[in-house]
Amino acid sequence: xxxxxxxxxxxxxxxxxxxxxxxxxxxxxxxxxxxxxxxxxxxxxxxxxxxxxxxxxxxxxxxxxxxxxxxxxxxxxxxxxxxxxxxxxxxxxxxxxxxxxxxxxxxxxxxxxxxxxxxxxxxxxxxxxxxxxxxxxxxxxxxxxxxxxxxxxxxxxxxxxxxxxxxxxxxxxxxxxxxxxxxxxxxxxxxxxxxxxxxxxxxxxxxxxxxxxxxxxxxxxxxxxxxxxxxxxxxxxxxxxxxxxxxxxxxxxxxxxxxxxxxxxxxxxxxxxxxxxxxxxxxxxxxxxxxxxxxxxxxxxxxxxxxxxxxxxxxxxxxxxxxxxxxxxxxxxxxxxxxxxxxxxxxxxxxxxxxxxxxxxx
Amino acid sequence: xxxxxxxxxxxxxxxxxxxxxxxxxxxxxxxxxxxxxxxxxxxxxxxxxxxxxxxxxxxxxxxxxxxxxxxxxxxxxxxxxxxxxxxxxxxxxxxxxxxxxxxxxxxxxxxxxxxxxxxxxxxxxxxxxxxxxxxxxxxxxxxxxxxxxxxxxxxxxxxxxxxxxxxxxxxxxxxxxxxxxxxxxxxxxxxxxxxxxxxxxxxxxxxxxxxxxxxxxxxxxxxxxxxxxxxxxxxxxxxxxxxxxxxxxxxxxxxxxxxxxxxxxxxxxxxxxxxxxxxxxxxxxxxxxxxxxxxxxxxxxxxxxxxxxxxxxxxxxxxxxxxxxxxxxxxxxxxxxxxxxxxxxxxxxxxxxxxxxxxxxx
DNA sequence: CTGTTAGCGCGTTCAG
DNA sequence: CTGAACGCGCTAACAG
Numbered sequence: 001x002x003x004x005x006x007x008x009x010x011x012x013x014x015x016x017x018x019x020x021x022x023x024x025x026x027x028x029x030x031x032x033x034x035x036x037x038x039x040x041x042x043x044x045x046x047x048x049x050x051x052x053x054x055x056x057x058x059x060x061x062x063x064x065x066x067x068x069x070x071x072x073x074x075x076x077x078x079x080x081x082x083x084x085x086x087x088x089x090x091x092x093x094x095x096x097x098x099x100x101x102x103x104x105x106x107x108x109x110x111x112x113x114x115x116x117x118x119x120x121x122x123x124x125x126x127x128x129x130x131x132x133x134x135x136x137x138x139x140x141x142x143x144x145x146x147x148x149x150x151x152x153x154x155x156x157x158x159x160x161x162x163x164x165x166x167x168x169x170x171x172x173x174x175x176x177x178x179x180x181x182x183x184x185x186x187x188x189x190x191x192x193x194x195x196x197x198x199x200x201x202x203x204x205x206x207x208x209x210x211x212x213x214x215x216x217x218x219x220x221x222x223x224x225x226x227x228x229x230x231x232x233x234x235x236x237x238x239x240x241x242x243x244x245x246x247x248x249x250x251x252x253x254x255x256x257x258x259x260x261x262x263x264x265x266x267x268x269x270x271x272x273x274x275x276x277x278x279x280x281x282x283x284x285x286x287x288x289x290x291x292x293x294x295x296x297x298x299x300x301x302x303x304x305x306x307x308x309x310x311x312x313x314x315x316x317x318x319x320x321x322x323x324x325x326x327x328x329x330x331x332x333x334x335x336x337x338x339x340x341x342x343x344x345x346x347x348x349x350x351x352x353x354x355x356x357x358x359x360x361x362x
Numbered sequence: 363x364x365x366x367x368x369x370x371x372x373x374x375x376x377x378x379x380x381x382x383x384x385x386x387x388x389x390x391x392x393x394x395x396x397x398x399x400x401x402x403x404x405x406x407x408x409x410x411x412x413x414x415x416x417x418x419x420x421x422x423x424x425x426x427x428x429x430x431x432x433x434x435x436x437x438x439x440x441x442x443x444x445x446x447x448x449x450x451x452x453x454x455x456x457x458x459x460x461x462x463x464x465x466x467x468x469x470x471x472x473x474x475x476x477x478x479x480x481x482x483x484x485x486x487x488x489x490x491x492x493x494x495x496x497x498x499x500x501x502x503x504x505x506x507x508x509x510x511x512x513x514x515x516x517x518x519x520x521x522x523x524x525x526x527x528x529x530x531x532x533x534x535x536x537x538x539x540x541x542x543x544x545x546x547x548x549x550x551x552x553x554x555x556x557x558x559x560x561x562x563x564x565x566x567x568x569x570x571x572x573x574x575x576x577x578x579x580x581x582x583x584x585x586x587x588x589x590x591x592x593x594x595x596x597x598x599x600x601x602x603x604x605x606x607x608x609x610x611x612x613x614x615x616x617x618x619x620x621x622x623x624x625x626x627x628x629x630x631x632x633x634x635x636x637x638x639x640x641x642x643x644x645x646x647x648x649x650x651x652x653x654x655x656x657x658x659x660x661x662x663x664x665x666x667x668x669x670x671x672x673x674x675x676x677x678x679x680x681x682x683x684x685x686x687x688x689x690x691x692x693x694x695x696x697x698x699x700x701x702x703x704x705x706x707x708x709x710x711x712x713x714x715x716x717x718x719x720x721x722x723x724x
Numbered sequence: 725c726t727g728t729t730a731g732c733g734c735g736t737t738c739a740g
Numbered sequence: 741c742t743g744a745a746c747g748c749g750c751t752a753a754c755a756g
Contacts, residue, residue, distance in 0.1 A: 008509050010749055021727040026750070033752090034725055051508060056482040057422050058749035061732045066419065068462065068483075076451065077682070082444035086465060089438065093464070098479060100430065100462040102455070103448060117460060120418040121430070146413060147370045248665070273665075280669040303610070303635075304666040307642040320439070372733055383743040388734065395736090396741060420733035423748050 018046035070118035087323020150333035162341035174224025185359035251278025310354035380408035432480035449685020512695035524703035536586025547721035613640025
């Protein structure tokens with residue numbers, strides 16, 4: 001109602017309008033130092049009369065804190081990351097900070113660029129679900145720390161780097177799910193979403209290494225799968241793990257291949273949402289029913305798992321909690337508590353529904 | 363490898379390290395003005411020797427542009443908004459800007475606070491899926507404009523405010539879906555996700571107004587539903603529209619109520635994802651099958667709609683495109699083009715699958 | 725308790 | 741083509 005599009009009012013203009021010195025205005029508006037009730041009133045009145053809003057940039061310049069944290073994930077449109085980021089931003093908001101989010105498409109180069117941008121913007125801290133799999137490929141993270149910016153990892157840990165990480169126990173979760181399948185009598189269990197390599201590794205070790213090289217969580221989940229197999233003395237069959245591009249389309253193809261084997265899997269463990277939908281489509285194409293013909297357990301509980309026919313047994317990840325916890329750990333670091341790269345592990349839950357049935361008799 | 367945790371290096375330190383004047387360093391590092399190749403080299407070398415990174419805050423102070431845009435949505439964890447925000451941030455990234463996102467839980471008060479924060483941070487522009495339903499409740503948006511910050515609306519328009527908005531044609535989309543149902547012979551069609559009022563309005567006008575008062579999209583979709591009914595001369599039955607809290611649990615309850623009527627709906631039009639899952643659960647509880655017993659069309663195509671049994675017919679919204687388009691419109695405004703509050707309408711698509719079957723004979 | 729003064733790090737005149 | 745000086749809006753020590 002006042003100005004048209006001139007420069008926003010500054011604290012000096014408020015001071016003039018109120019007829020006081022700059023710093024008196026600054027003190028009341030900035031909420032620090034002492035100022036008499038009368039002047040205080042005058043300043044406040046003047047401020048909103050001319051529509052004053054503090055310039056947070058200028059404030060950050062002086063104080064050195066931006067009240068902004070940075071978040072780097074692979075893809076914000078992925079509901080998992082959407083949930084995590086929401087958790088982070090809620091916790092940040094509670095502490096008076098805002099959140100800038102950058103998606104990297106799982107490319108390390110974009111992650112490095114994103115980190116630099118956040119350093120430039122002088123964010124107070126960074127939370128990152130990194131595509132880096134070892135310390136060697138995480139120099140950009142150390143660079144942030146060199147600039148005095150605390151970093152905490154979320155969803156994915158990076159071994160060897162002394163960094164705090166908030167994660168779930170992927171290995172134990174996977175193991176639990178596969179054990180559930182084995183308990184139902186299954187011995188041929190497909191693993192959907194394996195290492196993204198063109199050539200199928202034949203040896204266990206190679207398989208795990210290949211998976212881990214791509215993504216920390218992938219390696220852990222595959223490990224858990226093997227743990228369960230080992231415990232029950234089931235021999236590992238490399239042909240039962242999906243290999244290649246991690247897309248729904250390719251999962252469809254790989255599961256189709258498995259189903260066509262002479263000794264096909266009677267159960268499937270899907271480590272990701274797209275792996276699950278791909279598997280479901282493969283079953284449909286093969287005219288096989290969930291549970292009745294092939295049992296199934298998925299990762300990342302989604303609302304729709306409930307309304308499927310039959311309802312799907314899933315491993316639930318606490319997405320929001322991963323985010324809020326990561327933010328809490330970050331703020332602790334921002335406030336000076338330097339910690340020794342702990343691994344903060346949150347619980348998962350196997351939600352049993354009806355997609356696991358007893359294995360068919362031989 | 364160099365500093366421990368001292369203050370980040372400034373441009374002056376680079377100048378000293380390179381043995382040149384401050385502004386020579388500033389010119390090469392800032393990429394403006396002329397500087398001899400030799401000195402240029404020296405400066406660059408010195409810069410990365412001491413790990414210099416420009417302070418974007420200081421730069422913004424001088425230039426007045428922050429290379430940051432703000433986004434306000436109801437809930438980032440909602441896959442729809444996740445997609446929209448991803449689209450926005452991709453487009454912004456392409457133009458060298460970053461994105462700070464704030465969730466408001468659909469509360470106007472939080473939206474106002476969020477707007478103020480963004481004004482304070484001097485973002486270059488704001489994109490907002492507003493909870494405001496009319497100009498009177500959107501004063502915070504005008505305030506942003508008063509501060510010279512362009513604003514564009516996404517997903518939801520606000521009538522009466524001369525603001526650019528990037529939306530889909532909700533009314534036409536809803537109408538198309540309902541017409542499809544009518545074409546299949548249905549005449550008793552339930553509308554799931556109606557006005558969130560405790561008391562069920564009996565008159566059409568009241569019903570629409572109640573819906574529109576809560577959310578612009580809700581009003582439009584209900585209008586489209588009525589348009590289709592009118593066209594085919596089907597009488598409106600207030601008992602076929604859900605009323606009350608917009609949650610999956612309540613949808614379950616309301617659809618259960620409809621199904622128990624003496625003249626129950628033979629088809630359901632669900633305007634939201636949670637409305638859809640709620641409806642699906644209600645059908646399951648009533649031991650009714652999708653298509654065979656009750657036809658169904660949903661809004662917001664999701665990957666899982668494909669793997670349901672039967673696959674679901676859905677209205678697809680271009681989430682990413684909504685975002686990228688909104689960002690483009692915003693940047694046009696940032697660069698000075700002032701436009702006259704246009705409505706940018708993107709296309710939706712009715713994806714026909716198998717959840718619509720002919721209505722049962724009477 | 726209030727006003728004055730000096731920076732924060734960078735962009736941008738303006739002389740040399 | 742290079743270096744010195746001033747200002748962006750605010751905080752923070754300092755006198756009065």
